[in-house]
Amino acid sequence: MHDNAALSVSIRKRLPGFTLDVAFTASPQETLALLGASGCGKSLTLQCIAGILRPDSGSITLGAQVLFDSEKGINLSPQRRRVGYMFQNYALFPNMTVLQNVAAGVRAPSRDEKIAAAKCWIETVRAGGLENRRPLELSGGERQRVALARMLASEPKAILLDEPFSALDDYLRWQLELELSDTLRKLGLPSVFVSHSRDEVYRLSDKVCVLDRGRGEAARDVRSLFHAPETLSAALISGCKNYSRAEALPSGKIYAPDWGAELTVADKIPDGLRYVGVRAHFVRPAEAEGENVFDCEVERVVDDVFGTVIMLKTAGGDTGYSLLRAEMQKETWNSLNSPEKLRIRLAPRDIMLLR
Amino acid sequence: MDLFPLFNSLRVAAISTAVTFFAGIFAAYYIERLPRAVRGVIDVILTLPLVLPPTVVGFFLLKMLGPKGFFGMLTGWKMAMVWYSAVFASIAVAFPLMYRTARGAFASFDHTLRHSGQTLGLSNTYIFWRITLPNCRAGILAGTILAFARALGEYGATSMLAGYTPGRTAIISTTVYQLWRTGDDGLAYRWVAVNIAISVIVLLFLNFAEGRRRNA
Numbered sequence: 395m396h397d398n399a400a401l402s403v404s405i406r407k408r409l410p411g412f413t414l415d416v417a418f419t420a421s422p423q424e425t426l427a428l429l430g431a432s433g434c435g436k437s438l439t440l441q442c443i444a445g446i447l448r449p450d451s452g453s454i455t456l457g458a459q460v461l462f463d464s465e466k467g468i469n470l471s472p473q474r475r476r477v478g479y480m481f482q483n484y485a486l487f488p489n490m491t492v493l494q495n496v497a498a499g500v501r502a503p504s505r506d507e508k509i510a511a512a513k514c515w516i517e518t519v520r521a522g523g524l525e526n527r528r529p530l531e532l533s534g535g536e537r538q539r540v541a542l543a544r545m546l547a548s549e550p551k552a553i554l555l556d557e558p559f560s561a562l563d564d565y566l567r568w569q570l571e572l573e574l575s576d577t578l579r580k581l582g583l584p585s586v587f588v589s590h591s592r593d594e595v596y597r598l599s600d601k602v603c604v605l606d607r608g609r610g611e612a613a614r615d616v617r618s619l620f621h622a623p624e625t626l627s628a629a630l631i632s633g634c635k636n637y638s639r640a641e642a643l644p645s646g647k648i649y650a651p652d653w654g655a656e657l658t659v660a661d662k663i664p665d666g667l668r669y670v671g672v673r674a675h676f677v678r679p680a681e682a683e684g685e686n687v688f689d690c691e692v693e694r695v696v697d698d699v700f701g702t703v704i705m706l707k708t709a710g711g712d713t714g715y716s717l718l719r720a721e722m723q724k725e726t727w728n729s730l731n732s733p734e735k736l737r738i739r740l741a742p743r744d745i746m747l748l749r
Numbered sequence: 750m751d752l753f754p755l756f757n758s759l760r761v762a763a764i765s766t767a768v769t770f771f772a773g774i775f776a777a778y779y780i781e782r783l784p785r786a787v788r789g790v791i792d793v794i795l796t797l798p799l800v801l802p803p804t805v806v807g808f809f810l811l812k813m814l815g816p817k818g819f820f821g822m823l824t825g826w827k828m829a830m831v832w833y834s835a836v837f838a839s840i841a842v843a844f845p846l847m848y849r850t851a852r853g854a855f856a857s858f859d860h861t862l863r864h865s866g867q868t869l870g871l872s873n874t875y876i877f878w879r880i881t882l883p884n885c886r887a888g889i890l891a892g893t894i895l896a897f898a899r900a901l902g903e904y905g906a907t908s909m910l911a912g913y914t915p916g917r918t919a920i921i922s923t924t925v926y927q928l929w930r931t932g933d934d935g936l937a938y939r940w941v942a943v944n945i946a947i948s949v950i951v952l953l954f955l956n957f958a959e960g961r962r963r964n965a
Contacts (some may be wrong), residue, residue: 446864472867485865489883498879499869548869 399457401552401584405442405449409608414438414449416610418603420552420584426613427595428588429631430605436588437482439605440554443586444479456552456584467570478550482557484541486529492516492540493525499547517541519577535566542577553578553585559594571598592633596620602704604628624664626748629671634746635719636677638710640670648747652716657689660742669748672740673702677720679730680739687739690718695732702727706736750939753916754924757832761907761920762900765839769896773847774889777855777891778877799845803905806841810910830912835920838906850895854888855881859922890958898951 404417414435420426428436441447443454445461448469454462461475462468484494497512499504516522519539529537538558545553558574559567575598589595595602596616603613606627614742623629626637638652642663647656650670657670680687690706697703703721710716720738732737768843776795780788798806812818814828814837821828828834858881866876904922911918913927921944928937 441864444864444868446867472864473870473872475868476870477868479865479866479868481861483859483861485859485861487862487880487884489880489886498866498871503868544869594877 399459399551399584400537401443401586402441402455403443405439405452405454405462407438407442407447407449409435409438410675412608414442414608415606416608417452418440418601418610418613420586420601423579423582424601425578425585425587427599427601427602427616428586428605428610429592430590432590434605435608436590436605437556439610440586442480443476443552443554444477445470445589453520459551464472475555476549478545478548478552478557479554480538480541480545480556482560484529484537484561486532486537486540486544488529488680491493491526491528492521492532495529496538496544496547499544501549512543512547516540519543524667534562536569538562538570539573542574544583546577551583553581553583553685554588555585557588557590559589559591574598575597575634576737592620592631593619604631607677623671623746624749626669626671629746629748633673634671637669637671637748640667640747650710651709652710653688653718654716655686655740657740658685658742659745660723661745661747661748664747664749666749667747671746671748672718672744674719674721676744677706677718677738677740679721679726680737681714683737684739686742686745687737689735689737692732692734692736693717695727697724700724703737706738750936751916754919754921755942757918758833758901758920758922761832761839762834762897764833765836765843765900766893766897767839768836768840769843769847769900770893772891773896774846774882776848777851778881780852781855786916795848796845797848798841799936803838803842803903803907804909807838807906807909810837810906811843814910818961829910830914830918832911832918834911835903835907835918839900839903840911842903842906845898846899847896850892851885851889854885854892857888858885887958887961891955894951894955894958898955901947901951932961 400417400419400421406415412435416439418426428439429437438447442449444667449462449464451464451465453460460466461470473664487498490498493509493512493516496515497508500535502508502511516525519542519544520639521539524532524536524540532540541649559571562570567656571594575686587599599616601613602616602619604611604627611625619628620632623632623634629637638650641649643649647658648667649656649661688709690708692704693707694705695702701721702724703719704727706720708716708718708720781812783791813820815821816829862880862884863876866880876902902922907920908923910958913919913923921940925937925940928940
């Protein structure tokens with residue numbers, strides 16, 4: 395089963411509204427996530443890799459096998475690419491039973507071999523007992539298992555997963571996520587995983603490529619994206635709620651005009667600094683004046699499920715990014731006795747410097 | 750009562766429905782792949798017999814298939830005033846119904862099913878026969894029944910191309926006309942009753958198919 399071919403993608407395609415432009419390589423054993431808002435071209439990228447959609451230019455290779463190359467005029471049919479694709483709605487054939495669905499994927503000459511292999515795959519994904527049911531009679535989780543079995547039955551050399559958990563409810567999602575991550579690890583195939591959930595991406599993937607209106611950033615290690623994003627779009631997608639424009643000052647500090655604050659930072663100021671960002675739970679109440687401490691007005695308080703969200707108006711005035719969002723535990727907020735003004739501190743090491 | 754018109758009507762309707770079934774499905778399936786402008790023109794041409802008076806269709810058919818028509822001259826075959834002339838006329842008027850219903854069914858087909866079949870390595874032929882067609886079957890069944898009903902009720906083009914020869918080209922519709930003309934109301938009523946009975950059965954089938962289509 396272990397095949398050591400890496401999946402390399404470098405494609406461009408003009409689409410109504412934007413141009414898709416992505417490049418990345420997923421090594422064997424590696425799960426690469428395409429992360430971005432809906433409509434940013436994530437699924438279209440998968441369709442290009444699978445051969446359903448033809449890119450305008452670029453190349454797609456799977457090890458030594460060229461799947462697409464605009465310069466050499468190569469464009470293999472989806473059938474010949476050996477790329478497994480799990481669709482968002484699972485795309486099980488409604489007119490066939492579970493067994494027939496999985497057997498349809500098996501690449502074997504005889505019917506008996508197909509059935510035998512299909513039964514084996516159904517057991518592997520723990521969908522035993524469902525063989526004679528039709529897709530409409532299955533729950534969301536069962537459909538996903540069957541779709542996985544069918545995809546694996548076709549012996550793919552790379553795997554594409556389009557929002558595999560979006561059709562499932564929260565509880566089931568977690569369980570199937572654990573199962574899927576085990577399966578992917580065992581297979582050792584390069585896989586590309588599309589999601590708009592940063593939590594899923596953080597847990598399931600090794601590398602991540604952020605897509606913003608068709609433009610793919612360079613793929614990078616998923617941990618580093620979340621802990622040290624380098625661009626504003628990466629910071630926002632990693633869940634950063636607060637940002638301001640930024641200027642480097644000769645003193646070595648930076649000035650954040652939207653917050654009206656001068657900030658000391660811990661990291662080296664990069665060339666081309668344009669923004670600073672701070673995560674909402676790093677906006678902490680401060681007692682005394684000092685470095686990176688400033689006063690804000692409490693604009694609004696929102697009681698969330700497990701915490702409290704406080705919207706703070708900074709000295710930055712009325713510009714769009716002036717509001718700061720702070721998140722803290724309910725007890726912490728309650729101990730402050732609903733103040734009208736709040737003094738906050740942004741620790742230098744919590745400030746992200748962004749291009 | 751000579752039952753030949755009943756036999757002939759059913760024979761003509763069955764053959765033309767069978768031809769229309771395949772022709773309509775393939776036209777509907779392949780037209781989707783054509784460039785937009787071409788598609789528009791072909792779509793109009795294929796649907797035209799639905800809105801033209803049957804006599805106009807009959808006129809065109811005579812000009813093409815008659816002894817002095819283009820195909821008649823080219824092949825030398827006798828294609829007018831024989832029993833199977835009615836088949837040509839019925840195909841021409843029933844085809845648009847099959848074609849348009851099948852097109853609607855294909856348009857509402859979930860293309861991710863086709864795409865997933867392709868990524869699984871299934872051939873396009875397999876996908877068409879085993880996945881696309883079965884999942885569009887309710888719409889296609891409805892189209893087939895409509896085509897059959899239209900073929901069975903055909904009069905105008907048929908009377909021009911096949912004429913009325915008792916025991917040879919007579920069908921129910923032309924027989925009723927002939928009986929009315931000759932004042933044989935009693936026999937005419939009987940054929941009218943036969944025709945209504947067949948039509949009711951066909952329409953019941955159609956309702957059944959439409960119901961399944963809604964549930965699917």
